[in-house]
Amino acid sequence: MYTLYGSPSTAGTAIHWLLLELGVPFDLKLLDFDKGEHKTPDYLALNPDGVVPTLIVDGAPITQMAGIATLLAERHPEAGFAPALGSIARAEYLSWTLWLANSFQPHFRAWFYPHEPAGESAQEAAKAAARVKIEAGLARLDAHLAGRDYMVGDRFSTVDLLTTILCRWSRNMPKPATEWPNLKRYLDRMRQRPALREVHAREGLTDWIDG
Ligand SMILES: N[C@@H](CCC(=O)N[C@@H](CS)C(=O)NCC(=O)O)C(=O)O
Structure with a gap:
């Protein structure tokens, strides 16, 4: 348990x-x-x-x-949410997992908590810088997803779960993830997953899940 x-x-x-x-x-x-x-x-x-x-x-x-x-x-x-240990697919899986956690997610932290990197007086500048980095990350994800249904290989993995949740965090930003065409197609598919719909219901979340 x-x-x-x-x-x-x-x-x-x-x-x-x-x-x-x-x-x-x-x-x-x-x-x-x-x-x-x-x-x-x-x-x-x-x-x-x-x-x-x-x-x-x-x-x-x-x-x-x-x-x-x-x-x-x-x-x-x-x-089957992660490729086999030691496989090339596993290396891609770990690379994306670490990129999402280390190189992408911190910019959302800066967007939502701008006083942390910038102090109380420079929060707008911190948000502007975070926005640039987030949009660059979304563009990278969009390019990767051209012609693909999943981030790694041809099946759902925890990389898709992390990607989807981080993209969700952009929903109220000036240019949310759904404004990129490949990401939009991908997220529309992810949003059909029953467990993602269920977690929205259980946490009382009504926005974004229906587009
Ligand atoms: N690197 C951490 C970051 C977690 C994080 O920033 N969580 C936020 C919510 S999305 C939080 O708990 N914020 C409350 C706070 O910082 O006071 C992780 O990936 O678990």
Whole structure:
């Protein structure tokens, strides 16, 4: 049994979605950010950064969305959400996973929390810089998805899950992911996945899922 600490419409949503895709039992603890439930001593003991997600696996708290997604794919190989260890496809899978987590996701953090890189006085400049980087990342994803249905190989993997969730975060930006044609086609397909629709319903999310 897993326990997921998340919060609606966050990086926790990605792991919530993945647990539903896998069809495994889990407890869900949705933290209320407005009440600071992610900054309590008890939660900080699990996740010292005070962010979601945290997944409790066999009693151990595991953090970082992309790492948790990869771990779950490995623990449930029957789902086929990650290519075989040591294969070239696995290398592509790891490369995209790390690019999404290290090179793309931080710009969303800067967009949503612009005081972190820039201080209180330069938040607009930080957002403008983050927007440029996010749009460059979306353009790269769009180019990769030309003529492809999935990010890696010819089947769904946790790279698609991470890509979809990060693209979702752009939905209220000046140029959201759906403005790129290949991404639009890809996201329209992803948004038909029953587990993604289910996680929207369970977290009370009504925007974006229907386009
Ligand atoms: N690198 C972390 C980032 C997680 C993160 O930034 N989560 C956000 C929600 S999407 C959060 O918990 N924000 C609350 C806060 O920073 O106070 C991961 O991938 O798990």
